[in-house]
Amino acid sequence: MASSILIPFEFPDPEPVSPVLVEDLSSLEIVLLGHYGVPEQTPKESARDEFEDEVIERLEELAEPFIEAGADVRTRLVFGKDRAAAIDRVTIEEECAAELDPAPTEGIDRILVPLPDVAEFDRLPRFVDVLCEDTANTITLFHVVEGEEDHERGEEIVTETREGLLEVGFDPDAVDTRVSDTGSHDDEIIRVASEYDAVVMYEAESRLGDRIFGTLPDRIRNATGDPVIVVRRDY
The missing domain is CATH 3.40.50.620 (HUPs)
Incomplete structure (x- = not known):
C-alpha cells in the first residue's frame, strides 16, 4: 500500500513512539509489529504460550495513541530469534511502503x-x-x-x-x-x-x-x- 508504514516494537521492553511522530504519521496506514526476542535455547512456542496475552495487551496500548490521532492501525505479533527477518517478512506481507526506525523527538524542523x-x-x-x-x-x-x-x-x-x-x-x-x-x-x-x-x-x-x-x-x-x-x- 503506497502510504503504509511499519513501526516495529521490540519486546519485552518496547519504547512508545514520541507524540510528535504519532501525530505526524497519523495520516498514514500504520502497521505496528510487536517482535518478542526469544533466547536461542528457548522454543518459540514456549515463549508464545507464556507471554502472548501480556504482549498483545501491551501492543494494543502502544496502538492507542495512533488510533486516537485518527490513524488506520493494524497490529502483528511475532515471536522469534531474528528481528530483521521478521521486519522484512511482515513488511512484504502487509505491503508496507516504508519502515520507521523510531527515536524520541520533541520536534522536527x-x-x-x-x-x-x-x-x-x-x-x-x-x-x-x-x-x-x-x-x-x-x-x-x-x-x-x-x-x-x-x-x-x-x-x-x-x-x-x-x-x-x-x-x-x-x-x-x-x-x-x-x-x-x-x-x-x-x-x-x-x-x-x-x-x-x-x-x-x-x-x-x-x-x-x-x-x-x-x-x-x-x-x-x-x-x-x-x-x-x-x-x-x-x-
Whole structure:
C-alpha cells in the first residue's frame, strides 16, 4: 500500500513512539509489529504460550495513541530469534511502503534526505511530507559521491530530485541540496545527519557488516538519536 508504514516494537521492553511522530504519521496506514526476542535455547512456542496475552495487551496500548490521532492501525505479533527477518517478512506481507526506525523527538524542523546514485522518486515525497509540520521545515537532499562517480553527477541527482519535489507541491524555499565527495559513504551520511532532526531515506543495499554493525538506518539512529524513515525502493 503506497502510504503504509511499519513501526516495529521490540519486546519485552518496547519504547512508545514520541507524540510528535504519532501525530505526524497519523495520516498514514500504520502497521505496528510487536517482535518478542526469544533466547536461542528457548522454543518459540514456549515463549508464545507464556507471554502472548501480556504482549498483545501491551501492543494494543502502544496502538492507542495512533488510533486516537485518527490513524488506520493494524497490529502483528511475532515471536522469534531474528528481528530483521521478521521486519522484512511482515513488511512484504502487509505491503508496507516504508519502515520507521523510531527515536524520541520533541520536534522536527530539519529533515535530511540522503539519495542513492539512482534517485528513484515515486514513494519519497509522501514520507518526507508527513514530517513537515509547517512551512518552517527545511528539507536537505543529500548525495555522497563515491567510486567512479563525479561531483557533477551528484549535483544532477539532487537537482533532479528537488525539481520533482517542487512539481508535486513542495515549497522551493524549504528544499535545498547538498553534495559531498569526501569521506566514506556511510560515515559521511551519519556525520551530516547529526545536524538534522530526522532522516528520510531509501532502503540501503544489504552489506556483509550489517549483522555486526547494524544497518545504515540503525547506525544513523544510534549515532544521532533521531528517527529514521526507511522507504522501500520503487521497483
